[in-house]
Amino acid sequence: MIKSIKFKLWLTFLITLILSTSGMLALTHASVKQGFLDYVTSQAIDRLQYLEIAVSDIYADQMSLAPLINNNRLWRRLKYQTFREYVEQQTREALTNNQPPPAPSVKAHERAFIEQLVLTDPDKNLIVGTAFHQAEYYWRALYHEQTLIGYIGYIKPRDFMRSVDRLFVSQQLKAFALFSIAIVLASFLVALIVSRWLVRPLGELSRGAKQIAAGDFSVRIKPESGDELGMLCHHFNDLANTLSANEQARKQWVADISHEMRTPLSVLKGQIEAMEDGIRPSSPENLALLRDKVNALSSLINDLYELSLSDLGALSYTKSPVSLKRLVDTQVRDYKHRLASKGLELRINNQLNPKLMLSCDEKRLNQLFRNLFENNLRYTDAPGEVQLCAEQIEQTVVITLDDSAPTIAADQLERIFERLYRVETSRNRATGGAGLGLSICRNIVEAHRGSIIASQSSLGGLRITVTLPLEA
Numbered sequence: 001m002i003k004s005i006k007f008k009l010w011l012t013f014l015i016t017l018i019l020s021t022s023g024m025l026a027l028t029h030a031s032v033k034q035g036f037l038d039y040v041t042s043q044a045i046d047r048l049q050y051l052e053i054a055v056s057d058i059y060a061d062q063m064s065l066a067p068l069i070n071n072n073r074l075w076r077r078l079k080y081q082t083f084r085e086y087v088e089q090q091t092r093e094a095l096t097n098n099q100p101p102p103a104p105s106v107k108a109h110e111r112a113f114i115e116q117l118v119l120t121d122p123d124k125n126l127i128v129g130t131a132f133h134q135a136e137y138y139w140r141a142l143y144h145e146q147t148l149i150g151y152i153g154y155i156k157p158r159d160f161m162r163s164v165d166r167l168f169v170s171q172q173l174k175a176f177a178l179f180s181i182a183i184v185l186a187s188f189l190v191a192l193i194v195s196r197w198l199v200r201p202l203g204e205l206s207r208g209a210k211q212i213a214a215g216d217f218s219v220r221i222k223p224e225s226g227d228e229l230g231m232l233c234h235h236f237n238d239l240a241n242t243l244s245a246n247e248q249a250r251k252q253w254v255a256d257i258s259h260e261m262r263t264p265l266s267v268l269k270g271q272i273e274a275m276e277d278g279i280r281p282s283s284p285e286n287l288a289l290l291r292d293k294v295n296a297l298s299s300l301i302n303d304l305y306e307l308s309l310s311d312l313g314a315l316s317y318t319k320s321p322v323s324l325k326r327l328v329d330t331q332v333r334d335y336k337h338r339l340a341s342k343g344l345e346l347r348i349n350n351q352l353n354p355k356l357m358l359s360c361d362e363k364r365l366n367q368l369f370r371n372l373f374e375n376n377l378r379y380t381d382a383p384g385e386v387q388l389c390a391e392q393i394e395q396t397v398v399i400t401l402d403d404s405a406p407t408i409a410a411d412q413l414e415r416i417f418e419r420l421y422r423v424e425t426s427r428n429r430a431t432g433g434a435g436l437g438l439s440i441c442r443n444i445v446e447a448h449r450g451s452i453i454a455s456q457s458s459l460g461g462l463r464i465t466v467t468l469p470l471e472a
Contacts, residue, residue: 264294387459407456452464
């Protein structure tokens with residue numbers, strides 16, 4: 001049976017709380033019991049000070065503890081006599097402080113403590129008292145004028161000897177147990193609230209993902225916090241925006257491709273039907289028109305094929321050291337006369353070192369420059385001007401191609417590298433071309449780990465800046 005994440009979070013919180021509370025309760029039980037036992041023991045040990053004084057007095061008179069050797073009667077009398085002195089002292093202090101005095105009689109637990117006391121010499125050899133071999137003794141040193149004269153040994157109690165002490169500890173532990181149960185119940189409610197609060201955005205994300213999977217890209221989720229879940233909601237919305245934009249671009253792409261292919265096909269169909277009906281003769285001029293439309297259609301299909309290969313990463317690149325100055329000069333030489341025939345003057349500022357070698361695919365870079373120059377030929381008004389500048393800046397080669405009017409609006413500069421994007425100015429597809437050349441240029445540059453950007457030129461037209469990194 002699959003449980004929801006809400007149930008799992010709640011169960012995790014609850015189990016963790018129960019385990020931690022149980023462990024704390026067990027630790028507190030041991031700590032309280034041992035602490036109070038130490039307190040009771042310390043009270044019993046305080047009574048030994050009078051016995052220590054009595055033993056020291058005997059040593060002072062005899063300069064020896066010989067009178068106590070195996071003298072159990074004297075040892076017993078000293079123990080109970082000093083205990084009564086301690087009780088009398090406590091009684092006086094209680095009366096002075098207006099407190100109830102302690103009981104004058106020796107209780108069973110006090111008697112047990114007194115009977116277990118032993119006296120040893122400085123080497124802990126037994127002098128008097130009954131030693132219990134299985135017991136663990138604790139020792140209080142006896143001194144006379146800073147000279148160690150022996151030890152009084154006592155057995156530290158392992159459990160409470162008075163029922164009142166056991167009752168006190170039991171009441172304390174019961175109160176703490178009730179308090180722990182109250183904490184568990186309160187935490188149970190908090191865990192329910194927190195788990196619901198954490199899971200609610202996940203439920204909205206799940207429902208939104210189903211809507212996107214069904215093709216509805218309009219779904220958006222409102223973030224309710226600034227934590228990781230809130231960031232996840234923001235990322236989900238970004239994903240929905242991206243998918244929506246991609247879907248719109250796909251539809252536009254299909255529409256544009258259909259339009260681009262429909263135009264030459266319509267002309268071809270019309271011309272062929274006119275020739276079949278005898279309206280237009282099969283003259284060289286009409287056949288040349290058909291050939292031009294076929295060439296345009298073939299060029300469009302080739303561009304689409306190369307662009308799809310580049311998108312898939314299947315476009316082959318064979319890189320080798322190439323003199324970029326020679327490559328640029330060759331392209332300039334090929335296009336200089338074509339540009340001049342259209343009334344465009346080409347100015348060159350090639351500052352590259354002939355020995356500078358760039359690791360690149362020479363065929364693809366030639367294609368890059370051809371597409372850029374074809375862009376100048378199609379979209380620059382005559383008379384006009386085209387300027388090419390090539391230079392090395394640190395570890396990059398920067399190639400800038402400027403042309404004269406017309407220009408492109410600043411808000412459309414970033415989009416001219418999109419395939420089939422229509423610029424609503426005089427630089428549009430009416431002058432020729434399928435609108436794929438700059439898209440292919442961008443893919444070629446990015447395949448060489450470079451960048452290509454468009455901006456408005458100081459000549460009044462468009463500036464294309466290509467930056468290619470040099471390799472060692």
